Amino acid sequence: VRLYSGLMEPAAPLFxxxxxxxxxxxxxxxxxxxxxxxxxxxxxxxxxxxDLQLIQQLGLNLTVALNTHCHADHITxxxxxxxxxxxxxxxxxxxxxxxADIQLSDGDSITFxxxxxxxxxxxxxxxxxxxxxxxxxxxxxxxxxLLIRGCGRTDFQQGSPHRLYESVHQKIFSLPGxxxxxxxxxxxxxxxxxxxxxxxxxxxxxxTVEEFVKIMDNLNLPxxxxxxxxxxxxxxxxLHDI
Amino acid sequence: VRLYSGLMEPAAPLFxxxxxxxxxxxxxxxxxxxxxxxxxxxxxxxxxxxDLQLIQQLGLNLTVALNTHCHADHITxxxxxxxxxxxxxxxxxxxxxxxADIQLSDGDSITFxxxxxxxxxxxxxxxxxxxxxxxxxxxxxxxxxLLIRGCGRTDFQQGSPHRLYESVHQKIFSLPGxxxxxxxxxxxxxxxxxxxxxxxxxxxxxxTVEEFVKIMDNLNLPxxxxxxxxxxxxxxxxLHDI
Ligand SMILES: [Fe+2]
Ligand SMILES: [Fe+2]
Numbered sequence: 001v002r003l004y005s006g007l008m009e010p011a012a013p014l015f016x017x018x019x020x021x022x023x024x025x026x027x028x029x030x031x032x033x034x035x036x037x038x039x040x041x042x043x044x045x046x047x048x049x050x051d052l053q054l055i056q057q058l059g060l061n062l063t064v065a066l067n068t069h070c071h072a073d074h075i076t077x078x079x080x081x082x083x084x085x086x087x088x089x090x091x092x093x094x095x096x097x098x099x100a101d102i103q104l105s106d107g108d109s110i111t112f113x114x115x116x117x118x119x120x121x122x123x124x125x126x127x128x129x130x131x132x133x134x135x136x137x138x139x140x141x142x143x144x145x146l147l148i149r150g151c152g153r154t155d156f157q158q159g160s161p162h163r164l165y166e167s168v169h170q171k172i173f174s175l176p177g178x179x180x181x182x183x184x185x186x187x188x189x190x191x192x193x194x195x196x197x198x199x200x201x202x203x204x205x206x207x208t209v210e211e212f213v214k215i216m217d218n219l220n221l222p223x224x225x226x227x228x229x230x231x232x233x234x235x236x237x238x239l240h241d242i
Numbered sequence: 243v244r245l246y247s248g249l250m251e252p253a254a255p256l257f258x259x260x261x262x263x264x265x266x267x268x269x270x271x272x273x274x275x276x277x278x279x280x281x282x283x284x285x286x287x288x289x290x291x292x293d294l295q296l297i298q299q300l301g302l303n304l305t306v307a308l309n310t311h312c313h314a315d316h317i318t319x320x321x322x323x324x325x326x327x328x329x330x331x332x333x334x335x336x337x338x339x340x341x342a343d344i345q346l347s348d349g350d351s352i353t354f355x356x357x358x359x360x361x362x363x364x365x366x367x368x369x370x371x372x373x374x375x376x377x378x379x380x381x382x383x384x385x386x387x388l389l390i391r392g393c394g395r396t397d398f399q400q401g402s403p404h405r406l407y408e409s410v411h412q413k414i415f416s417l418p419g420x421x422x423x424x425x426x427x428x429x430x431x432x433x434x435x436x437x438x439x440x441x442x443x444x445x446x447x448x449x450t451v452e453e454f455v456k457i458m459d460n461l462n463l464p465x466x467x468x469x470x471x472x473x474x475x476x477x478x479x480x481l482h483d484i
Contacts, residue, residue: 018431020431047431057439189262189292190296191260191261192258197300200299201299
């Protein structure tokens, strides 16, 4: 159903959520249903072929592959995608320290047809974490800044619980309450949340900043298994050693 | 956004897709955002507490728990849910042979507030397989009759490739092309498809019936690990031995 008002509103973007089960990572496909231009957020090396097959079957033209940050738990699919898709551009925050065709800053936008993603810098899990928000503010891809009833850890890769708390409160919780939250990971089979829900039920981000810092400083999590391969590889777009 | 035309259209149902990773099962939560009445499709025993917490946080009133069929790979959460949620009714096809409060037939509907699910019998994987279709025909919950680029096996539990082929073609492929397909399982991290996509790209159901039967008769799959516990338990609403 398309709505025609004074201005013609664009048809909702085509949207797919995809899951990589080893690292529990979500990859997101967004496309303009008319121009067929498509964007992938957080592709994973191991699932590049699955994603490309879907893109081909849907008749889409993948123009940009984005990362929400330099991941420590898996190798990004961006570099391999660039080898397989002629003209594809990669994008990541300029504060990530990682190589990419497009170095993104707060307020930048990535357009695909009549749609766009706006960049909001949300550092704290890493220095170069961003949240991508659709132009209509109906969907936010929060990376590891905000997870469903959780958040990314802050004990490595420039992690700072103070910065993360500020990022989530200022840049994500300021979005409309019905805005859907699509995180980079989920470990419990949850697929989506909303700003309102996380403002009410996130067990960490609903606390005071002091309590939040205390929680984050006492998680005592083991180091991610793949951090020593993933981070160096992701700094060069996932193409380290392949 | 609500649309007001001659008749007031109801707000879109609240919708959540949930995943159980051991059996790769999807559970679906649907609710009327105004009356807060909610329905769960294919709950899994192991994730009942996760689902109930979400239902409680969203302020919903779970009235019906449905199964698409008598599962062989996991134990349904229906029985445990009935113990935990006062007044909850269970529903399954009358052809499943399983106990339930509501024994469903083709054409039946399950209402939740201003919304409903229509029952389409889609036997073939088992005798008692049904597909639940939302009143507006935007979403179909196909169980194991139609999976994303696949379908349920037909080599046990009254399986019949002929019946399955007929069910999918007559009862699912006849839905609008843009209707979303939400299956009971996915093993590759895919979350959703559409009728159009499966009509074009399903590697089995796009074949002739003869070719389909040959494919299904030669899958040589191992028996599901949990079949000997799951089927007897699911025949009594998941409450066997617990
Ligand atoms: Fe991360
Ligand atoms: Fe099944």
